Amino acid sequence: MQSVRNDIHTSSIPALCQSCESRHQGICAALNAQQLSALSKHTRRVHHHAGDQLLADAEPITSYGNVLHGVVKLSKILEDGRQQVVGLQFAPDLLGRLFANESRVTAEAASDVDICMIPKLALEALVRQNPELEHRVMLQTLRELDEARDWMVTLGRKTAAEKVASFLYLIASHIDPGGEVTTFDLPLSRADIGDFLGLTIETVSRQMSKLKADNVIEIENYRHVLVPDLARLRVRCG
Amino acid sequence: MQSVRNDIHTSSIPALCQSCESRHQGICAALNAQQLSALSKHTRRVHHHAGDQLLADAEPITSYGNVLHGVVKLSKILEDGRQQVVGLQFAPDLLGRLFANESRVTAEAASDVDICMIPKLALEALVRQNPELEHRVMLQTLRELDEARDWMVTLGRKTAAEKVASFLYLIASHIDPGGEVTTFDLPLSRADIGDFLGLTIETVSRQMSKLKADNVIEIENYRHVLVPDLARLRVRCG
DNA sequence: CGTGAGATTGATTGGGATCAAGGATAGTGG
DNA sequence: CCACTATCCTTGATCCCAATCAATCTCACG
Known part of the structure; x- marks a missing residue:
């Protein structure tokens, strides 16, 4: 010292x-x-x-x-x-x-x-x-x-689709400057997201693709996400 | 007052x-x-x-x-x-x-x-x-x-069998006076245990029956459990 | 361009949910 | 003391969501 x-x-x-x-x-x-x-x-x-x-x-x-x-x-x-x-x-x-x-x-x-x-x-x-x-x-x-207890609900009781929506909503909320459209970079890889949600990489990927197909999110470059309407993401969180 | x-x-x-x-x-x-x-x-x-x-x-x-x-x-x-x-x-x-x-x-x-x-x-x-x-x-x-974070691992990554074993081990540890054989009353109903573990009542019941069939635990009166060897329960926790 | 890590998509499987029936136990009133 | 009932639990049959296995795609980087 x-x-x-x-x-x-x-x-x-x-x-x-x-x-x-x-x-x-x-x-x-x-x-x-x-x-x-x-x-x-x-x-x-x-x-x-x-x-x-x-x-x-x-x-x-x-x-x-x-x-x-x-x-x-x-x-x-x-x-x-x-x-x-x-x-x-x-x-x-x-x-x-x-x-x-x-x-x-x-x-x-x-x-x-x-x-x-x-x-x-x-x-x-x-x-x-x-x-x-x-x-x-x-x-x-x-x-x-x-936060840990909120997440326990997600881990224990939500479906894969709800889990992925909840994760995206969580990140968006942390970034959100309050505007209508929200864009952000995911801080985690698909593998890490899976480990966060108690899911496999494949399931995370499929659910993200599904959200994209349903126009709830847009994805560029794997990592960059755009949410046109947070409320529409919110209702997918279960 | x-x-x-x-x-x-x-x-x-x-x-x-x-x-x-x-x-x-x-x-x-x-x-x-x-x-x-x-x-x-x-x-x-x-x-x-x-x-x-x-x-x-x-x-x-x-x-x-x-x-x-x-x-x-x-x-x-x-x-x-x-x-x-x-x-x-x-x-x-x-x-x-x-x-x-x-x-x-x-x-x-x-x-x-x-x-x-x-x-x-x-x-x-x-x-x-x-x-x-x-x-x-x-x-x-x-x-x-x-404790919440430990439980997140259980919720997110363990199988039903491991979840039930983990729950019983958790309760046993809270009661444990240190002896070889541990007996205790479950503080929760099967429904509550299910809600704790992110499982249904039926799955909890089945896994408890399985632990009983494997001589890891004994059950009397639904609520009262006897664990002859905590270490044998421990290894089932994943 | 080639390489490799990360991500997506498809086919199949399996663990736990769901649906359904029946058993054990405690409390109630005759 | 014994039906009667309600609650809780167990067990069985079936189904479905997410895991697994496998192939392909994308993109950053040497």
Whole structure:
């Protein structure tokens, strides 16, 4: 661990944070200039390419990560290789389970991502002295729990067609600027979508083709989707 | 609501709490005698019979509840009636999503339950002035999130046989005193188990019969189950 | 252009849903 | 104590949706 000189005469915001798109979002919004300054001495911004593994299941966690850009995929794998995606994280979500010594999921960059790495002990110390920060993380955790439970309904009780519509609606909602027509890039491959929905690649592909044939969506380049009318997609979600 | 005289000269623990089996568990463990005393003015212990509804989806929350005894079932229902159980709560879990104004799930007593009702505002005030309390709730929420994600794997990727084995293993683990042979009462009907596993009643029944035929479990009275060897059940979980 | 990864489409199979009938158990009232 | 009933559960027969197996297509990239 490096020695840290803390300049108590200025509480200016660190350059790294000043230009950071998450400065006023997520956990950083709960920090004052001085805390931000102290924390930023330990953080570093890293870039990962799609497919890179960020956390391995059952491996020790040494850092938390603040997702700045891109999408991170959380998944669990059974011994025989069956995989289930259990969550997606978008900016400015915090990556890594607070207070846990080892990860309970595998985290992979679903797209190219930028992440602000925060050493485990640095963040936990800050949490202890700043209840507002824990409160922020608490709110994110509650939201993730809500999302997980919503998804359990999709996994347990919806048909393949409803599952695929629900996934597209989920992504569209995350992107949606509110306009009538919505376009977006899928952050996941067909294989990952299948692992998210508990379906095979083939079934995902067939249902997407069906939605296209029914003019609910348009597809260009596999990854780019256009939804002319979100409400018409919505009613397919079951 | 009954009037309660509080002896301000002592910070003795309220009688109601003194005999409470959750006094040193769950959120109450984070409270000192004085806080407990203040809180207990607003709480009351209630009993509900199996099947009683405790919270309705999309209805305002006016009270949190500390589960003291029994099992509470959290579920979500699609418009057309399809139902998915999204969580089970055992003592000493806190019932009701902190900071939310309305429930996002339906909560029902799965068995007969005893619950200590805590008015929403009373608990939230206490949370604000007691970070340790929020920390406790945070830990429960993180655990629920872990459980939800584990269950997503079961829902999305396991076969009917593995799902039923996983459910029995889940219940057995919650009861397990550590002995070799485990016996317990199922807290859910076949219909509820189906709604938990994303299966029909018939499939649940068939898989239970199969486990019985394979001598993995013994069944008496529909509800009472005996597991001679937990490890043999475990390997059926996929 | 050739290659390979990812996606689509088609044919067939199978696991779990659905439809249907009957058995076990607890509660009720005679 | 014994029908009577309602509820819950089990078991069987059949059907259908999604998995599997297999072939082809698309496109990015060397």
